[in-house]
Structure formats: structure tokens, C-alpha cells
Amino acid sequence: MKIATFVRSRATATKPTVWLITGAAGLAVAVCIVVFCIERSRPVVLVETAEHRDLPVMVELAAQTEAAATVDVRANVEGRLTEMSFHEGNMVKKGQVLFRIDPRRSAATLQLAKAAVEKAEGDLEMAREQQHLVNAQSALRQAEANLLRANQDADRMKPLAARRAVPVRDLDTAIAAQSSALASVEDARATVQTTAVSDRVGLRQAQASLVAAIAARQNAEMDFEETTIRAPIDGLIGRAEVSVGNYVGRGEASRLATISPIDPINVGFSIPEPLYLRTYAKVDRNAMAHLEFILADNSTYPFRGRYTNIGRAMDAKTGTILIEAQFPNPTGILVPGMSGRIRMPIQTRKDAVLVSERAVFDLNGVKTVDIVTPEHKVALRSIEAEGSYQGKVMVTKGLSSGDTVIVDGTAKLRPGQRVTTRTAQANP
Numbered sequence: 125m126k127i128a129t130f131v132r133s134r135a136t137a138t139k140p141t142v143w144l145i146t147g148a149a150g151l152a153v154a155v156c157i158v159v160f161c162i163e164r165s166r167p168v169v170l171v172e173t174a175e176h177r178d179l180p181v182m183v184e185l186a187a188q189t190e191a192a193a194t195v196d197v198r199a200n201v202e203g204r205l206t207e208m209s210f211h212e213g214n215m216v217k218k219g220q221v222l223f224r225i226d227p228r229r230s231a232a233t234l235q236l237a238k239a240a241v242e243k244a245e246g247d248l249e250m251a252r253e254q255q256h257l258v259n260a261q262s263a264l265r266q267a268e269a270n271l272l273r274a275n276q277d278a279d280r281m282k283p284l285a286a287r288r289a290v291p292v293r294d295l296d297t298a299i300a301a302q303s304s305a306l307a308s309v310e311d312a313r314a315t316v317q318t319t320a321v322s323d324r325v326g327l328r329q330a331q332a333s334l335v336a337a338i339a340a341r342q343n344a345e346m347d348f349e350e351t352t353i354r355a356p357i358d359g360l361i362g363r364a365e366v367s368v369g370n371y372v373g374r375g376e377a378s379r380l381a382t383i384s385p386i387d388p389i390n391v392g393f394s395i396p397e398p399l400y401l402r403t404y405a406k407v408d409r410n411a412m413a414h415l416e417f418i419l420a421d422n423s424t425y426p427f428r429g430r431y432t433n434i435g436r437a438m439d440a441k442t443g444t445i446l447i448e449a450q451f452p453n454p455t456g457i458l459v460p461g462m463s464g465r466i467r468m469p470i471q472t473r474k475d476a477v478l479v480s481e482r483a484v485f486d487l488n489g490v491k492t493v494d495i496v497t498p499e500h501k502v503a504l505r506s507i508e509a510e511g512s513y514q515g516k517v518m519v520t521k522g523l524s525s526g527d528t529v530i531v532d533g534t535a536k537l538r539p540g541q542r543v544t545t546r547t548a549q550a551n552p
Contacts, residue, residue, distance in 0.1 A: 167541070170532040170548045171496055172480060176525040179476045179513050180469035184418065187393035187466040189458050191384035192450070195356055197222060199380055201230055201347045202373035205366060212363045215456065216355045216383065223380055225372065227351040234348045237341035244334035251323075251330040259319075264312035271305035278302045359385040360459065384460055387453040391417060391429060393466045394444035402470075415449050416467040425464075427452045477523050478516040480548070483531045484509065493523065494530040494537060502530070502541045 199205075207224035210216055278298040285295040355361070362382045372378040417425040429451035438445045449466065451458065483493050490506050497503050507522030523529070530537070531548050 198377040199372040223353040234344040237344035244337040248330040267308040267312040274302040274305035418465040
């Protein structure tokens with residue numbers, strides 16, 4: 125009986141305490157629900173933190189691809205085109221057969237040239253074996269012997285004639301024979317000199333004729349070889365400018381096609397004079413060996429190019445100077461005449477503030493971003509920007525490192541509005 129009374133008294137005493145606890149719990153739940161609803165009602169925005177680093181200031185300039193060289197394929201010999209051995213618009217290799225010309229005319233000319241060489245070789249051999257000078261020298265020796273005998277006869281006659289041992293007419297005859305022998309010697313000497321010169325000239329003429337015949341044969345061989353027209357370089361060949369069956373090479377070397385090497389390929393672009401003067405001394409030469417090429421579809425060409433040369437003078441009409449760069453083109457995706465943009469560094473900016481390009485929008489002609497304050501409220505910031513780097517804008521004024529910038533979800537926001545943030549990296 126006492127135990128039952130004690131239990132009823134304890135239950136009556138604890139009832140207000142239970143009600144108090146239950147009410148507090150309900151209030152807490154209600155507050156949580158209200159806070160959750162408020163949080164759910166706030167817009168969710170994607171944000172990122174403005175960062176700073178040393179970055180190259182980039183500039184983009186209109187550019188166009190150009191062939192490093194253009195080679196015309198021409199017909200250097202005359203004849204009818206009999207074969208075309210390539211597909212237009214395809215790559216060709218150096219030495220690949222492109223065209224053939226009827227070789228019969230060139231073959232006949234080559235045979236005549238070979239025959240002329242053989243004849244010239246025979247003439248030279250004959251000139252070397254000539255005995256003209258030997259005969260003249262022999263005649264000279266004979267004349268000198270006759271002169272010696274005539275002198276001896278005249279010397280014997282003179283004392284005999286003085287003693288009147290022989291008739292005077294015998295002395296006169298001996299003196300006349302002496303004079304005749306002397307004239308014969310002089311004539312023989314002149315003949316030797318003339319014959320020596322003649323033989324030398326004849327030998328040289330025979331040698332020159334052989335040289336000329338060999339040169340004519342070489343020309344004929346080259347003409348015969350050029351009836352088969354091969355690619356002079358590796359490259360992309362264009363459309364054939366003649367068809368099989370046409371007669372080519374008459375009057376001048378006919379152009380048959382054009383080949384342009386495309387690996388590597390040149391990209392030309394122009395720098396305005398003010399930019400050139402402002403940045404030329406500041407350009408990082410190492411960075412100029414890693415230029416980017418932005419294609420017409422705004423994609424980035426996968427290979428980097430390098431600066432090769434700069435124009436000789438500024439163009440007075442456009443106020444620009446031409447610069448050329450060279451890009452690898454192993455796949456052949458780049459062809460001459462394509463347009464795009466060269467992205468190149470012009471200087472290095474220290475402690476540049478970077479935000480995503482998605483965060484920047486134009487408001488009444490002013491570049492603007494939305495930031496989130498420490499109170500989770502939206503605020504507008506006007507900024508000044510210069511250049512971009514890997515999809516980010518370099519902000520020179522209006523933002524500080526560490527600011528929370530909204531990159532997505534700004535369409536329906538208003539300044540002062542509270543938002544719920546989520547980092548952009550967490551966005552699927």
C-alpha cells in the first residue's frame with residue numbers, strides 16, 4: 125500500500141518536467157525546420173576564390189598559314205604527256221613519279237649524241253697520231269745536209285778558181301747551189317714551225333670537239349631522264365594543270381602542278397607598331413619558342429610553334445610588321461591559307477589576380493563580377509582586366525586575392541541577396 129502511494133506521488137511530481145523537455149525539443153525542431161527552409165530558399169551559386177600568381181601577359185593576333193616553299197613541277201622537254209601517276213590533293217614523296225612524256229624523240233636525240241661522241245674520240249686519236257711535224261723535221265734535216273754539201277763545194281771551188289784551175293762558171297754554179305741550199309733550209313725551218321702550230325691547233329680542236337660531244341650527250345641524257353617527271357620534294361600536290369594527251373614543253377617549260385611542303389608549316393602574323401614598340405624588348409625569347417595557334421573553330425592546335433624571323437621593315441600602309449613562326453604538322457591538318465590566331469606572351473605580370481572567364485560579364489560597358497561577402501551576400505564589383513591565361517581573366521583592378529567570385533548562377537541574383545555557395549570544382 126505504501127509502495128503504490130509512493131509511485132503515484134513521483135509520477136505526479138515529474139509530469140511538468142516531461143512537458144518542459146518535450147516543448148523545448150519541439151521548439152528546436154521547429155527552429156531547425158525554419159532555418160532549413162530559409163537555407164533551401166537561398167539560391168545556390170558556384171564560386172571560386174580569386175588567386176594570384178606571376179603570369180605571362182598574352183596577346184592574340186590574326187594569323188594565316190603559309191607554305192614554307194612552293195615548287196612548280198614543269199615539263200622541261202617537249203613531247204606528249206602519256207601518264208599521270210598521282211592523286212590530286214594528296215601527299216607525295218621526293219622522287220615519286222608524277223608524269224611521263226613520250227620518250228621517243230629524246231631517245232633518238234640521245235643516240236645521235238652518243239654517235240657524235242664516238243666520232244670525236246676517233247678524231248682525237250687521229251690527231252694524236254699525225255706525222256706532219258715528223259715529216260717537216262725530216263725535210264729540214266735533209267735541207268741542212270744539202271746546205272752543208274753546197275758550202276763544202278763552194279769552199280773547194282774558190283781556191284781552184286783563184287789559180288784558174290777550174291772555170292769561173294764552176295765556181296758560180298757552186299755559189300748558186302749554196303744559196304739555193306740555204307733558202308731550202310730556211311723554208312724547211314718555217315715549215316716545221318707552221319706544222320708544229322697546226323698540229324697543236326688540230327689536237328686542241330679534236331679535244332674541244334670531244335668535250336662538246338660529251339656535253340651534248342649529257343644534255344641528251346638529262347632530256348631523256350626528264351621524260352619521267354618526279355617530285356622534287358616531299359609535300360602536298362595540288363591539281364594537275366594539264367591532262368594526259370596534251371603536248372607540253374613547247375616554247376617554254378610548261379607548269380604541270382605545284383607542290384607545297386607542309387611539315388613544318390609557316391604561320392605569318394602581323395604586330396601593330398605600338399605593340400611592337402611597347403613589348404619587343406620585354407618579350408620572353410624562351411616563350412617565343414612555344415607559341416600557340418588558335419584555329420578557326422577556337423580549338424588550340426596541339427603542337428607549339430617557334431618564332432623564326434621578323435620582317436625587314438614596317439608596312440607603311442597597315443602600320444604593322446610581319447612575323448613568321450614555324451609549326452610542326454606531322455598529321456597534315458594544317459594546309460596553306462588557313463586562318464587563325466597566334467597567342468603569344470608579351471610580358472610577365474607579377475602577382476596577377478585570376479578569375480574564371482565565366483565570372484566576368486559586361487554591365488553597361490563595364491566589366492563586372494559578382495562576389496559573395498563574408499555575410500553570404502551578393503555584391504557587384506567593377507573590374508579592369510588585361511589579357512587572359514588558360515581560360516582565366518587577369519584582373520588588374522577591382523579584386524583582391526582571396527575574394528569569393530560567383531562563376532555560375534548569377535542570372536537572377538540581386539545585390540545584397542543571401543546565397544548558398546558551392547565551390548565550382550564540386551560541380552559535376
